[in-house]
Amino acid sequence: xxxxxxxxxxxxxxxxxxxxxxxxxxxxxxxxxxxxxxxxxxxxxxxxxxxxxxxxxxxxxxxxxxxxxxxxxxxxxxxxxxxxxxxxxxxxxxxxxxxxxxxxxxxxxxxxxxxxxxxxxxxxxxxxxxxxxxxxxxxxxxxxxx
Amino acid sequence: xxxxxxxxxxxxxxxxxxxxxxxxxxxxxxxxxxxxxxxxxxxxxxxxxxxxxxxxxxxxxxxxxxxxxxxxxxxxxxxxxxxxxxxxxxxxxxxxxxxxxxxxxxxxxxxxxxxxxxxxxxxxxxxxxxxxxxxxxxxxxxxxxx
Amino acid sequence: xxxxxxxxxxxxxxxxxxxxxxxxxxxxxxxxxxxxxxxxxxxxxxxxxxxxxxxxxxxxxxxxxxxxxxxxxxxxxxxxxxxxxxxxxxxxxxxxxxxxxxxxxxxxxxxxxxxxxxxxxxxxxxxxxxxxxxxxxxxxxxxxxx
Amino acid sequence: xxxxxxxxxxxxxxxxxxxxxxxxxxxxxxxxxxxxxxxxxxxxxxxxxxxxxxxxxxxxxxxxxxxxxxxxxxxxxxxxxxxxxxxxxxxxxxxxxxxxxxxxxxxxxxxxxxxxxxxxxxxxxxxxxxxxxxxxxxxxxxxxxx
Numbered sequence: 001x002x003x004x005x006x007x008x009x010x011x012x013x014x015x016x017x018x019x020x021x022x023x024x025x026x027x028x029x030x031x032x033x034x035x036x037x038x039x040x041x042x043x044x045x046x047x048x049x050x051x052x053x054x055x056x057x058x059x060x061x062x063x064x065x066x067x068x069x070x071x072x073x074x075x076x077x078x079x080x081x082x083x084x085x086x087x088x089x090x091x092x093x094x095x096x097x098x099x100x101x102x103x104x105x106x107x108x109x110x111x112x113x114x115x116x117x118x119x120x121x122x123x124x125x126x127x128x129x130x131x132x133x134x135x136x137x138x139x140x141x142x143x144x145x146x
Numbered sequence: 147x148x149x150x151x152x153x154x155x156x157x158x159x160x161x162x163x164x165x166x167x168x169x170x171x172x173x174x175x176x177x178x179x180x181x182x183x184x185x186x187x188x189x190x191x192x193x194x195x196x197x198x199x200x201x202x203x204x205x206x207x208x209x210x211x212x213x214x215x216x217x218x219x220x221x222x223x224x225x226x227x228x229x230x231x232x233x234x235x236x237x238x239x240x241x242x243x244x245x246x247x248x249x250x251x252x253x254x255x256x257x258x259x260x261x262x263x264x265x266x267x268x269x270x271x272x273x274x275x276x277x278x279x280x281x282x283x284x285x286x287x288x289x290x291x292x
Numbered sequence: 293x294x295x296x297x298x299x300x301x302x303x304x305x306x307x308x309x310x311x312x313x314x315x316x317x318x319x320x321x322x323x324x325x326x327x328x329x330x331x332x333x334x335x336x337x338x339x340x341x342x343x344x345x346x347x348x349x350x351x352x353x354x355x356x357x358x359x360x361x362x363x364x365x366x367x368x369x370x371x372x373x374x375x376x377x378x379x380x381x382x383x384x385x386x387x388x389x390x391x392x393x394x395x396x397x398x399x400x401x402x403x404x405x406x407x408x409x410x411x412x413x414x415x416x417x418x419x420x421x422x423x424x425x426x427x428x429x430x431x432x433x434x435x436x437x438x
Numbered sequence: 439x440x441x442x443x444x445x446x447x448x449x450x451x452x453x454x455x456x457x458x459x460x461x462x463x464x465x466x467x468x469x470x471x472x473x474x475x476x477x478x479x480x481x482x483x484x485x486x487x488x489x490x491x492x493x494x495x496x497x498x499x500x501x502x503x504x505x506x507x508x509x510x511x512x513x514x515x516x517x518x519x520x521x522x523x524x525x526x527x528x529x530x531x532x533x534x535x536x537x538x539x540x541x542x543x544x545x546x547x548x549x550x551x552x553x554x555x556x557x558x559x560x561x562x563x564x565x566x567x568x569x570x571x572x573x574x575x576x577x578x579x580x581x582x583x584x
Contacts, residue, residue, distance in 0.1 A: 018196030021203065050164030050225030056210055056232070057167065061203035079196030084404060085377050085427060086202070087233040087525040089552050089571060091545040106556075106569050107529040111403060112376060112429070114527050116554075116569065118544075131544050131554065133527060133571060135377060135427075137404070230550060231523050231573060233379040235406050235425060237399040252410075252423050253383040257549060258522060258575070260381050262408075262423065264398075277398050277408065279381060279425060281523060281573075283550070310488030313495065342456030342517030348502055348524070349459065353495035371488030378494070379525040 002033045004073040011069050014079045022065055029069075035105040037070040040122070043096045054094040054129075059119055063088060063132040066103035067115040071136045074108050078138065081113070086134040094129035098122035111138055148179045150219040157215050160225045168211055175215075181251040183216040186268070189242045200240040200275075205265055209234060209278040212249035213261040217282045220254050224284065227259070232280040240275035244268035257284055294325045296365040303361050306371045314357055321361075327397040329362040332414070335388045346386040346421075351411055355380060355424040358395035359407040363428045366400050370430065376404070378426040386421035390414035403430055440471045442511040449507050452517045460503055467507075473543040475508040478560070481534045492532040492567075497557055501526060501570040504541035505553040509574045512546050516576065519551070524572040532567035536560035549576055 008029045015023035031038035041062050049055035064083060071081050103117040113136045118128040154175045161169035177184035187208050195201040210229060217227050249263040259282045264274040300321045307315035323330035333354050341347040356375060363373050395409040405428045410420040446467045453461035469476035479500050487493035502521060509519050541555040551574045556566040 014196065018194065018198075019201055020192050020194070021201050022195070046166050048164065048166070049168070049228075050160065051228065052164075053228075055165055055167050056229045057203060057207035060206045060210075060232075064202055064206075082195075082197065082199075083202045083236050085233065085235045086206075087231065087377075087379060087571060089231045089544070089573065090229055091552060106527070106566060114529055114569070128544060131552070131571065133525060133569065135527065231525075233425060233525060235398070235427065237406055252381070252420060260383055260423070274398060277406070277425065279379060279423065281381065306488065310486065310490075311493055312484050312486070313493050314487070338458050340456065340458070341460070341520075342452065343520065344456075345520075347457055347459050348521045349495060349499035352498045352502075352524075356494055356498075374487075374489065374491075375494045375528055377525065377527045378498075379523065381523045382521055 004032045004034050005076040006072040008032055010077050011072060014077055018079050025061065025065065027062070027065065032069065032073060034073050035070060035108070037066050037073060037103045039066045039069070039101045041099045041101070043099055045096065048096060051093065054096060054099065056090060059090070059094060059130045060088055062099060062101050063117045063119060063130065064134065066101040066117045067134045067136065070103040070105050070115050071113045074105055074113065075138065080139045081136045084135045084137045086132060088130055088132040090130050092126060092129045095121055112136070113138060150178045150180050151222040152218040154178055156223050157218060160223055164225050171207065171211065173211065178215065178219060180219050181216060181254070183212050183219060183249045185212045185215070185247045187245045187247070189245055191242065194242060197239065200242060200245065202236060205236070205240060205276045206234055208245060208247050209263045209265060209276065210280065212247040212263045213280045213282065216249040216251050216261050217259045220251055220259065221284065226285045227282045230281045230283045232278060234276055234278040236276050238272060238275045241267055258282070259284060296324045296326050297368040298364040300324055302369050303364060306369055310371050317353065317357065319354070319357065324361065324365060326365050327362060327400070329358050329365060329395045331358045331361070331393045333391045333393070335391055337388065340388060343385065346388060346391065348382060351382070351386060351422045352380055354391060354393050355409045355411060355422065356426065358393040358409045359426045359428065362395040362397050362407050363405045366397055366405065367430065372431045373428045376427045376429045378424060380422055380424040382422050384418060384421045387413055404428070405430060442470045442472050443514040444510040446470055448515050449510060452515055456517050463499065463503065465503065470507065470511060472511050473508060473546070475504050475511060475541045477504045477507070477539045479537045479539070481537055483534065486534060489531065492534060492537065494528060497528070497532060497568045498526055500537060500539050501555045501557060501568065502572065504539040504555045505572045505574065508541040508543050508553050509551045512543060512551065513576065518577045519574045522573045522575045524570060526568055526570040528568050530564060530567045533559055550574070551576060
């Protein structure tokens with residue numbers, strides 16, 4: 001069963017309600033299936049760091065957003081799910097342009113959900129520019145309380 | 147010998163020259179010694195996530211900036227030093243207000259520099275809100291080329 | 293209050309009861325205070341890897357053991373506390389001889405306990421040979437059930 | 439081109455020559471292709487921890503070995519390649535029996551090689567018991583010197 005338990009609109013509403021920095025990211029949702037999310041983010045000169053590559057925090061924010069969405073494809077809207085740990089490896093120089101993040105869930109526990117995500121430069125070969133693993137903690141009340 | 151090999155002004159120049167998102171962060175430099183950096187960042191409502199805590203990517207950006215500065219206290223200005231891996235643990239709910247990041251270097255190698263950083267809510271007890279470990283790769287030409 | 297909630301003998305009993313590989317490690321307990329543990333492990337030729345340095349899994353096992361003990365200094369005997377994530381950085385070449393692991397707790401939550409640990413070659417300067425951060429999950433029944 | 443640049447026998451020789459703890463692991467090599475390695479390890483009562491699950495350090499050692507082999511499928515025999523960082527997530531309770539580790543390379547750089555690995559209990563559904571990401575540093579002389 002691969003139907004997502006959250007719609008794109010409901011996910012965007014979670015961001016608008018409580019996470020303005022996420023809502024402000026101009027991302028597109030390419031795939032939203034249970035345990036599997038693909039986001040696409042345009043980046044430009046404001047996102048760069050020395051060496052004309054996309055800054056690490058931009059990649060981190062995209063990775064975090066993709067896994068946050070993936071968690072909700074499994075558990076439904078759960079704004080209060082929080083990242084407890086995140087490990088990101090920067091693998092190649094990411095260039096400005098479209099970044100594509102593909103997240104999948106590795107574990108869907110009652111208390112902890114773990115996912116990983118690879119980020120690629122759209123249309124470029126050579127492999128991912130970043131890989132991240134992230135754990136989200138599911139609140140005891142499943143995060144639905146305000 | 148604890149004298150930093152980069153001044154605050156030179157560090158800010160590195161950001162202005164190539165990393166607009168870092169230059170835009172309204173941080174203060176509290177300590178800048180060799181291998182030891184303390185930054186202080188005000189946060190507000192735009193930085194929050196559901197639960198009224200500071201969003202993870204904001205903490206990541208601050209941690210990354212503090213270790214980036216710490217690397218340059220040891221090696222001098224080196225804009226092209228790049229993060230190769232980063233692991234962050236979110237420990238407590240960070241509230242809006244001043245965040246204080248304390249970075250130290252654990253290893254100063256010719257090719258890799260490793261540091262860790264703890265982030266606290268200024269004036270609050272109860273321990274750090276986040277801890278991160280990060281590796282920076284030193285470019286073969288030591289990052290001084292444009 | 294810094295009194296450990298587990299004695300060295302009770303910690304060794306936890307290992308003998310359920311973790312023969314831990315019980316078999318010839319470690320000494322140097323410090324066992326609440327949230328703070330120091331272990332000392334002799335290593336020899338059987339622990340080496342190419343380059344005549346101590347193999348990574350030996351360092352990982354020591355780091356894991358030190359944080360496992362640290363968790364129980366806070367929570368009391370809790371054999372079923374389990375590692376959920378661990379990140380280790382290998383910083384310098386560890387030589388055979390005594391390794392000293394110093395663990396501290398960064399967060400003592402009801403569900404997750406996070407600690408970090410540095411490992412040094414006893415009697416050598418130049419900084420730690422490894423640093424690890426680890427999360428332990430506290431079972432709902434606090435791990436006291438068989 | 440997927441042909442491994444190291445044979446199983448050459449890999450075992452690297453372990454016998456310099457890493458007795460790796461050579462002592464009773465693993466089988468199921469797949470050895472360029473950038474892709476599958477190892478199979480029997481585990482028994484000596485490998486357990488409280489809760490009758492396989493101890494974390496055993497999983498770490500298997501993950502490390504699989505990525506070490508994967509590095510050499512790309513670079514050829516390179517005993518002195520060393521792990522610089524490793525992050526492992528323990529996802530489900532691993533039971534004694536055969537563990538299967540599948541490693542792939544995410545980046546094959548001149549200085550750093552990054553891979554990840556998933557470990558499963560053979561014949562069980564429900565997803566991986568562990569996931570790890572590891573970086574190996576390639577020595578300047580490519581690790582062939584004694």
